[in-house]
Amino acid sequence: MYNGKIIREEKHNDSQMHRVLDLALKAGRISLRNGAEIFRVEETIEYICRHYGIEEMDAFVLSNGIFLTAYSEGKEVYARVKHVPAGGTHLGIVAEVNDLSREIAAGHVTLDEAYKRLKEIEKMPAKSAVSQIFAAGIGSAVFCYLMRGNVYDALFTTIIAGLLQAGLVFISQYKVSKIITNILGGIFITLCAILASSIPLPFEVNLSNIIIGCIMPLIPGVLFVNAIRDVASSDFISGLVKLLDALLVFVYIAVGVGCVLGAYADLFGGVMI
Amino acid sequence: MILIKVIGAFLAIFSFAIVLETPKKYLVYAGIVGAVGWLVYLLALEGGANDVFATFLSAAAIALVSHIFARVFKTPVTVFLVAGILPTVPGAGMYRIVYYFIQNDTAMASYYLTITLELAGAIAIALFLVDAVFRAFQKGWKQNSLRYQEKNVDKSSKIV
Known part of the structure; x- marks a missing residue:
């Protein structure tokens, strides 16, 4: 030995x-x-x-x-x-x-x-794109349900979040900055959610619940937790940098969602569900 | 009703643990962490706590269980903590800020801004506290284990 x-x-x-x-x-x-x-x-x-x-x-x-x-x-x-x-x-x-x-x-x-x-x-491989897409879809749908969405909201969330994750997996192959990724992600989910909620269906679909569910794959959980744990172990510089990074990611998502919601409100007279 | 929601939380965290590339053998435990967190959150709300305090308790429970699992399985806390904390992260609050801001309802927007910051602060303080407690115990323990190793090495080299 x-x-x-x-x-x-x-x-x-x-x-x-x-x-x-x-x-x-x-x-x-x-x-x-x-x-x-x-x-x-x-x-x-x-x-x-x-x-x-x-x-x-x-x-x-x-x-x-x-x-x-x-x-x-x-x-x-x-x-x-x-x-x-x-x-x-x-x-x-x-x-x-x-x-x-x-x-x-x-x-x-x-x-x-x-x-x-x-x-x-x-060289450890990442999980296959298919399983990631399914996982993100199901996870987001359950979140949507937990945040007081109904079953139909959750159904749409599964599809949109799955598509979003597919896009994220695709975009991660290229060096695209966080700003672009998150703003595009925010725009995409809001567009899809508006589309889903404006389809005439026999049951009620809530725009807000779908967006809240679909945001989950974009949320910078790792950054946020690591920022707090770095500050807790007195690595203040890195902790604060990561905290700022996480905060900015939130802002990017908000900008993406806000752009589409704002345009929609302007075009269709501000009637939002 | 609570049972269904807790099972839902388990499923959600299990799924997001897959997205975060958590090792296969820990996926179920990550799910358990999330389920415990959501159970504590729901029970706290039932017991009359407000949203911020319920989130604080929930995050503390999540951190506690994560640290215990990390010690048991000898693996980084992050593996359980990152996925487990997701349900408490105020994504919904962020959406509501944007929503009311777009509708020119500044009062509601700033209300949700305050709530969201409070929630984020509550999570941070909960993680801090649990981290500090475990760190206080860990330090002596780790130094001991290192010392123990060196002693062992010395002995074995003498025998050889």
């Missing part, structure tokens, strides 16, 4: 130190990108460095970047700044990297194995 003590006593050369730090940086980058909190990323980097025998290191993590320096006696100083652009959320990857760092700290993983496993984790 590989043992932490042995690695520490090994006289490692510069290149090994660099490999350890690269591994730590990579692990940190992957988990930060996929929605981990700041303290978790810092801990991951620290565990990995400490276990593989780097005594003096400092990791400073922001919501979109990692600063890592290390110093070993008689060796050159290692310093890297890594820009980590925001990615999608993949909680599975966060959980896996977390597991890996704990296993490394417990001394069950060699450096080469760790590299191999990290590579596998990074």
Whole structure:
């Protein structure tokens, strides 16, 4: 069995130190990108460095970047700044990297194995588009029902939220900014909801309930929760940045919804259900 | 009636956990977190609490259960918390602000703005409190576990 003590006593050369730090940086980058909190990323980097025998290191993590320096006696100083652009959320990857760092700290993983496993984790596939679309549709519909919508509202919500999620999955392949995505999303659901509520049907369909249900896939839950947890663990800069980001996403959605509602009210004389 | 709504909350959170790429083995637990949160919310409303306080209690319950699950399954809290907190996030309030703003009803719009900010604040404070409590316990515990590991390593290397 590989043992932490042995690695520490090994006289490692510069290149090994660099490999350890690269591994730590990579692990940190992957988990930060996929929605981990700041303290978790810092801990991951620290565990990995400490276990593989780097005594003096400092990791400073922001919501979109990692600063890592290390110093070993008689060796050159290692310093890297890594820009980590925001990615999608993949909680599975966060959980896996977390597991890996704990296993490394417990001394069950060699450096080469760790590299191999990290590579596998990074390639972990997202859930299929179909299952995401179905999940978003059903989830939003149930929300619509919970927020005092009736069964018919929920039915329309399923369809619209499913379409919305399909659009989100499609748009995530390209580098489209959050502003565009969320404003377009808001416009889309409001248009569809107005369309649904204006079809003459034997039962009553409520515009507001459909929109409230359909908003759910757009809501930045991960950002909001991570912002609060970052502030709670005294990472104020990242926490406030994420809070502002979440707030802006809300504003973008509101702009999208508001544009269409406003135009509709102007065109059809302000009679809204 | 409450039972149906709680089952609904379970289903909704289960679905959104799929969208957030929660690992398969934790999907059911994420759903349970959401169901507990909604149950607490409904019971608090029944008991005469106002919306903000009910949301506060609900968010606290969600955070508590998430932290417990995270400790039990040794996985990040985020896995359960992010999906579980969704029903309390005031999406409806945000919509109502826009709706009344478009209708030139500034009074109602600012009323809902206040409510929405209060709700968001209530969620934040609930998460803060539970986080702080668990952190207070965790610190000593984690340091101990690290120390324990190092001791073990020392022993085994002596034996070898």
